[in-house]
Amino acid sequence: MNHRTTTPAAAAPFDVAHVPPADRLTTAVRTDRMRHPGFGRVLTEHMVTIRWTEDAGWHEARLRPYQALEFDPATVGIHYGQIVFEGLKAYSLADGRVGIFRPDAAARRLQRSATRLAMPEMPTALFTSAVTELVRADRAWVPAEVGKSLYLRPVLMATEADLDLRPAREYLFLLIAFVTDNFFPGELRPRTVWVCEDHVRAAPGGTGEAKTPGNYAASLLAQEQARERGCDQVVWLDAVERRWVEEMGGMNLFFAVGPEEAPRLLTPPLRGTILPRVTRDSLITIASDLGWSTSEEPISVEQWRRWADGGSLREVFACGTAAVVTPVGTVRSAAGDWTVNGGRAGPLAARLRTALLDVQHGLVPDRHGWMVPVG
Template sequence: MLKSSDAPTVAADTRSFAFGTAFTDHMVSMAWDADRGWRGMTAGPHAPLVIDPAMIGLHYGQVVFEGLKAFRLPDGVAVFRPEAHAARLRASARRLMMPEVPEADFLAAVDALVGLDQGAIPDDPDVSLYLRPIVFASERTLALRPAREYRFLLMAFLTEAYFGAGQRPVSVWVTTEYSRAVPGGTGAAKTAGNYAGSLMAQEEARAQGCDQVVWVDPVERRWVEEMGGMNLFFVYGSGSSARLVTPPLNGNLLPGVTRDAILRLAPELGIAVSEERVSVEDWRAGCESGEISEVFACGTAARISAVGEVRSDAGGWTVGDGSCGEVTDRLFGALSGVQTGRLPDRHGWLRRVEATGT
């Protein structure tokens, strides 16, 4: 049973919506141990944690998390595809030998937090409530084994578009020096270590004057996999003959919830989709010939973001005319339209949450 705390709340810093800074007042917490399982879900103030320095998750990285969003609709607030995010969190936990959070508990936590903090969401389609569930090993031990105690937390913050307002195309750097994941590794899990390991390549991209890094496969170093923490789509052709291609899930890539939504929405717009490997050479040649007319990345934080320029050790090139293309714009409109209630939710992706008192 969910319990609510009477402790004072912490006000969100709403002066800026820079990603991951404008936290809301509350968070939800739950604990697990081997004898009792998940228990004691509590909604209370967003506040610091007290942890033991020998907490096993701090040392050995048993940490998985998710990212999902709540949007203000014309007649309320809804969370986009929480069931899919609950399933992916369970899959990540399995890969790291961690207890899975049942869907019912995950949804109860989401309902509790969004119910308490949805009043912070402004009436602005460019601002949403980003939810961050996290599970970490909390047992006090340095034994190198799966922990016997875990914590679940759910917090939230307000955010605008990840790459800024509007549909500004991003520039990307193709790294062949660093790898995000390897076959048999944790690439398909949303785990903290994957992101820590990506920071050096991201800094390399920034040093090259780019917004994001593009990962290629770790063996041949030529097959495109992801952009930063986002999935990539390539648009071949234009107009009524346009078709979408995205790299297949091969165990290295994170199975994006937004990726899956696009694979479902595109055919409804008359756009054919397929999962095929695309090499860096194919990408460059396709852009130079005009066969590849647009490229975009997708993920919860940015939704859909056009790629306008590509750079690499072998040189650079422009995608199309460097602007956000027609197909990218149509898909962004279709996705954001469903998320904000401006278009029908034919797939049942929106979970409406009523406001609750503190």
């Protein structure tokens, strides 16, 4: 069988090994941990594991207590980085239920990333039942406040212990969850960004549109250099001309021009080097619902600066599952610095952020069927 072939979802339901009630954290301890969760530190009490082998396909779907895992030191994923991952969130809904935001879209992206790294695709139904089972088990960890949420981190990694350089024949799907307020505390504080010309995140034909750890590892040095210059994030440029704006660390970028009552939103096109993401896609839809025009077109750094200096640029903001919507106030580059909207947060980013959070928390009708309630 071709290792890339999609195999049917495990027919058997999840094997559930709950944390015994006596071992569960008390409400007081959980509430305390959830107070200032940061990003990725306050993990919940369960996890999901599912195995894939050439012979059995997807099998051994287990919901189990959160625990350390053991790997053979010759595991392919550790040596050659044959790993892909995702990020999505569950929110408390206004009616008291919990909803997961667009799990089908996350499943499709995990499939696309897996295909790029010659890994098996996990069927959407199996992915969705994994996230649903975990959220149900860790329901008590979904924060009630708007702006806080439960971040779900699915990972698919090659687990075969055989260091011949070829696609592995065994994989492990892992799903963990953590409580998060937002990636950036004080979300609407405008960020300062560094336009990076020395390093690139992705090149045509590479793995830029796959969510694979190597892309993130390769970005860390530039991120540190940005910090040394007093910047919060790196803006990546295209690898060929080092001129066209692509995206930020874990976020896609939008540029708003035109009148405030009828703005035009521009975002760089997806041409294989940008991660095609859910928040970007959702904001394009919400902006159209608001009657704003949107277009995907290349934006150069020179144009960004000209627009900003000439006053035609209203706002720039970044978006992503973790960051939601975050304004960019100051841009630093080798050619000099400039500000956007006088370095202040603007009303358009705030409006989109509220519109998105309102859907995610069930405060307005879910016109596009994005929320999957967990019973």
